[in-house]
Amino acid sequence: MPDKPSAEVVIDVELVRALVSSQATSIADSGALPLSHVADGWDCSVWRLGEEYAVRLPRRALSAPLVLHEQDVLAGIAERIAVAGVGVPAPVFAGRPGCGYPWSWSIVPWFDGQTGLQIDPEQRRGWARPLAEALLALHVPAPPDHPVNPVRGAPLAVRSAAVDARFVSLSGRSVHDGLEGLRRWWDAALAAPRWSGAPVWIHGDLHPGNLVAEGTRLVAIIDFGDVTAGDPAYDLAVAWLAFDAVGRASFVAALADRYDAATWTRARGWAAAVTLIFLDQSDDNPEYAALGAQALIALTR
Template structure:
């Protein structure tokens, strides 16, 4: 059965064009630029505007606050990551609701390149050092009024019941040995010391589909809708979600002494949890199902 939520209203080319013409004064000539639908994710519909921009609109009411979070915090985050050479789609237009569309929406930079999900793991190792540098730049203490996400970057104990439910759901559907490995890693991570420092900014949904590359170069990290603050281990799970053993070793080495052993143990557990989540909710997305199956193998390599 389909897992991706249905859109709660029709986002047509006519609608997007009307919003752009009414509110995109910060983008010269925006109303006359080409417009093409690119993709619909769980949360947002993305349209390419000309060659340099993208329009990002929530597909459902539950996603509307995520766009506001991006509008509120991505400017400073993009500035910090710019020195690492990795781009961030900080909004250049903070679109507001109008009669034909009830939620905030954004125009953001378009990054030429390919999503990492379609690039083989063995070809991603060159991204390891720049991604490590970008995350070190991202993972700085956040202000008290940071966007709150109830499931990203929280103490692992807060998600134990959810992970147990996914393990139960997947029994009989995938290899029992793979499930046992994931369960063991999660239990080990639960037992590790918790993050006790100040909450740091985290991306909150860091996997290959949200990494944009051009050739061997990592160009950008996209889709910050789940941006929040908490334990950086949640983002560091990308070591197993994105890389093979060679790339993972380079990624971990490139972080130097920034993260302690307990943080990496929690990251290993979070990678298992995310793989289980993707396996349990990717009936209508074979690419994510394949990512999850690969990640389960990488967890023990």
Template sequence: MPDKPTAEVVVDETLVRALLRDQCAELSGAPLHHAADGWDCSVWRVGDRLAVRLPRRAAAADLIAHEQTALAIIGPQIEQTGVRVPLPLVHGRPTAGYPWSWSVVPWITGMPGLAVAREQRRGWASSLAAALRALHRPALADAPVNPVRGRPLATRDEAVSARFEAARRRGSAAEEVLTHAQRLWRDAVETPDWSAPPVWIHGDLHPGNLVAMGGRLVGVIDFGDVTGGDPAYDLAVAWLAFDAAGRTLFRAELPGVDEATWVRARGWAAAVAVLLLEHSDDNEPYRLLGSEALAELVCEP
């Protein structure tokens, strides 16, 4: 992805310790160190087993609130499959020194999915499918609303088509690859929309939000885009994460998914892949993810 936006609040050790001292005193003296700054949030390790997750900017503030609301409902059923999620243990409140909600969550030990070679992810297929079967249950009527993820594809057609044209101008991929991927997008737009009630979806499911250990999938993280909608958006992970063999295994574990949903999922995979190409000049792992996903799509019949 592009350079992350500038933080609007300085999130440092002094702030994190002050929040813990004020709202979670039992952790205020624990070892604390900075783990990472993502696009939206700063993450700090607390001892060996916990982490603090705090928005860096106002646009991300709702993401933490959405995680706190949704994971209380969907987190336990996902974890019953053996795949962990960052189920908030502390719902931190805004204070005079920090304006947004924040969370203390379990630290899921493992390596980022992006660091695992595509062919080595095949062993995740069954676990990821089980996690999605647990997740893709009817969403509450007041589930968080995401204006982009899980919506009818036609609502995103203009934006996605513009990205394909931008990719052509930039020479981000070969013309025949972009033409094939855009045809898959068009096929998906013309496929009937999801007509059943909205189900819970992760909303940002790709290898960067998967955690692995020893060839096993052990966690799914970053539920900030969680929403109710069409599960096809999440199922795009079949092309984002897996090679052909892994994809076959993954799809076999989801026999209840109809062909129209897979067509939409493939279209979403094309849209996400071209987005990654557009916004990955300064992040090689995500540029490679976009290129690899396009290659997987071209290999499909």
């Protein structure tokens, strides 16, 4: 199955230049800074603006509210996570609809480095402690008016139907031999006690594709579109999505006794669920297909 939803608007250099030039007058020379396309994710198109900035624009109506969530809450989150020496793309300018473009958009800091998908798992081991420290700073109780996400941070049972459908979809494919292990961890997570604490801030989509690094050095956590509050287990699934056994042990050890055994059981279940997505929906994205294969091994061997 294909990975990425189709864009619902045409986002080209002329549109991005017009939006920046007409609105971002508070950023010096913004209209004259070099502008180039970087990537299109599931939700947003990303353009580099000069040396210091990126422009982040929703590609479809479903993702338009996510940029507003980032504009509302990322400044405080970035300040907390900075203690770990890890960057967060808190918007420096909040753009609004214009020039025929229908949604809000942002200018955010640019972080030099590579996406974590391009870095070998052995080098990722160096991220374990800073990523753990960043999550310790992030996972604090959120206010009642936090952004709401119907899936991220919610009880695992809300995804049972979708997870079951992916097991069926993959049952006749080459990954079939590993599905029994994924099912075992998913079922154990469903049976584990639910999160009983106050809802804590979570990233909501934490995997190597949303980490920027320079080799062993973790530079930034990006793409907070799914930021919400709830069960931290969703973020802790990164232990299996980003790390090999050595890195995972360092990551878990760096978190000390912050999370109980039930939370780690749910985290492994969420890792299984996300792995199913990568295995089932990455036919047009080899990097995420490879991530799914790596995570399958981490979870089942």
